[in-house]
Amino acid sequence: MPELPEVETVTQGIRTELINKKIKxxxxxxRDLRFSMDPKFEKKVIGTKINKVSxxxxxxxxxxxxxxxxxxxxxxxxxxxxxxxxxxxxxxxHTHLEFITSNKKKLKFIDPRRFGSILICQTNNLYKxxxxxxxxxxxxxxxxxxxxxxxxxxxxxxxxxxxxxxxxVVVGVGNIYASESLYKAKIKPNRIAKSLTSKECDRLVKSIxxxxxxxxxxxxxxxxxxxxxxxxxxxxxxEFEVYGRDGKFCRKKTCKSRILRIMIGQRSSFYCNKCQK
Ligand SMILES: [Zn+2]
Numbered sequence: 001m002p003e004l005p006e007v008e009t010v011t012q013g014i015r016t017e018l019i020n021k022k023i024k025x026x027x028x029x030x031r032d033l034r035f036s037m038d039p040k041f042e043k044k045v046i047g048t049k050i051n052k053v054s055x056x057x058x059x060x061x062x063x064x065x066x067x068x069x070x071x072x073x074x075x076x077x078x079x080x081x082x083x084x085x086x087x088x089x090x091x092x093x094h095t096h097l098e099f100i101t102s103n104k105k106k107l108k109f110i111d112p113r114r115f116g117s118i119l120i121c122q123t124n125n126l127y128k129x130x131x132x133x134x135x136x137x138x139x140x141x142x143x144x145x146x147x148x149x150x151x152x153x154x155x156x157x158x159x160x161x162x163x164x165x166x167x168x169v170v171v172g173v174g175n176i177y178a179s180e181s182l183y184k185a186k187i188k189p190n191r192i193a194k195s196l197t198s199k200e201c202d203r204l205v206k207s208i209x210x211x212x213x214x215x216x217x218x219x220x221x222x223x224x225x226x227x228x229x230x231x232x233x234x235x236x237x238x239e240f241e242v243y244g245r246d247g248k249f250c251r252k253k254t255c256k257s258r259i260l261r262i263m264i265g266q267r268s269s270f271y272c273n274k275c276q277k
Contacts, residue, residue, distance in 0.1 A: 002074045004139070004172030005212055007058045009219035010080050014060065014107070015053035017082045022049050022102035023064075030096040034075055034117040037097075044068055044120060050101075057135050057171035061126070069123045071131060075115030081108045139170050139208050146202040153193040153201070160196060161189035161264050164208065173208060176243045177215070179270045181207040183242045188276045189269040190262065214239070242270035250275060 002010075026045050031037040038044065045064065052063035060072040060080075074080070083089060085104040097109040097118060109118060121129045137143040152169045153160070161182060164173050173181070182189050184207035187200055196204070218239070241251050246261035250272040257274040 001076050001174070002058070002078065003174040003177065004058060005177075005215035005219055007060060007074065007172075008055055008216045010074075011053055011055040011060050012216075013082060014062065014080065017105055018050050018101055018103075018107065019053060020049065020051070021105070022047065023099050024102055025098075025100035027098040027100075028096070029098075030114070032114070033096065033111065034073070034115050035119055037118055038120045041118075041120060045070070045099075056132055056138070057167075059131065063123055067123045069121050069126050071117075071119040071121055071129065072109070073117050073131075075111060075113065075117065077113040078109065078111040078116030081110060082106070083108070134168075136166075136168050136171050139172055139212055144170050144205060144208075146198065146205050149201040149205050150196075150198060153196055156193040158193055159190045159264055160187060160193045160204070161269055163193045164204070165265075165267075170208075172212075175267045175269075176240070177208070177211050179243045180211045180241055183271060183276060184211060186276050188273075189264055189271050191277075242272065244270065246270055 023045055024047075026042045028037065028041060031039070031041075044066070045068070048064035048066050048068070050062055051065050052061075054061045054063070058073060060074075062070040062072065064070070072080075079092075081090070081092065083106050085100065085106055089106075092108060092110045094112040095108045095110050096114070099107040101107070109116070119131070127133060137148065153163055156163060161178050163169055164181065165175065165178050179189065181204065185200065185203040187196065187204060242259050245259045248259055249255075250257045250259060252272070252275055255272060255274055257272050259270055260273055262269050262271075
C-alpha cells in the first residue's frame with residue numbers, strides 16, 4: 001500500500017510535470033472505483049488549468065482554475081504514471097483514467113484492485129469534504145510536536161505504536177515508519193503510551209519526521225519524466241533498520257542483539273530489545 005512518503009513523492013512528481021498546464025483531454029475507462037466517479041467528470045475537467053498540486057494525509061489534491069479540486073487516493077494498489085506523449089507508450093493493465101495536458105504529457109491512473117478513487121470537490125469547500133474534514137495533523141507540520149504528542153498520550157494505556165499509527169492522532173505514519181521511528185527514538189513499540197517521558201516524546205516526534213523526510217528524499221530522487229508509485233516499498237527499503245529484519249543483528253555495531261518481531265494490533269512490529277527501552 002502506498003504510504004505517506006510515496007504519496008508525497010508522487011504529489012511532487014505531478015507538481016513538477018503538470019503545474020500551470022492545461023488538461024486538454026480526459027479519457028475515463030472505468031468509473032466504478034472505490035467511490036464511483038462523477039458522471040460529468042470529463043465536462044468539468046477538460047479545458048481547465050492545474051493551479052496547485054498538494055497533499056493532505058494520503059490524498060493528492062489537484063486544484064484546477066475553475067474552483068474544482070480533484071481528490072485522488074491511491075487505495076491499496078493505485079499508481080500514477082506520467083509519460084511524454086511522443087515516447088513509446090507503456091501500456092499498463094488496469095488504467096482507469098488518462099489526462100493529456102498542454103505540455104504533451106499523459107498522466108495515467110492505474111489501479112488493479114480499484115480501492116483508489118478520484119473525486120471532485122468545490123475548492124472553496126475542500127476542507128469540509130467528508131474525507132478531509134476530520135483529519136489529524138500532518139506528521140511533518142509544526143503542529144505535530146512534543147507537546148501535542150504528550151497531550152495525546154495522557155491517560156492512554158494502549159501501546160505507543162498504536163498511538164502513532166492512529167489516524168485520529170497523526171495522519172500517515174504507517175506500520176513500517178512506526179517501527180523505524182520507534183527504533184530511532186529508542187522506545188519499545190509495546191510501551192504503555194502514558195509512560196513516555198517528555199524527553200522520549202520529543203525524541204519520537206523528531207524520529208518520525210526524520211524517517212519520513214529521509215524516505216521522501218529517496219523517493220523524490222527517482223522521478224524523471226516518468227513518475228510512479230507502485231505500492232512496493234521501493235526506495236526506502238534498503239535502509240530499514242528493523243522492519244522485516246527479525247532474527248538479524250541490530251544495526252548498532254556495539255549491540256550484538258538480534259531484532260525481534262512481535263504482533264501489535266495484528267501488525268508485525270520489529271524492535272531491538274537492548275537498544276529500545
Ligand atoms: Zn540494538
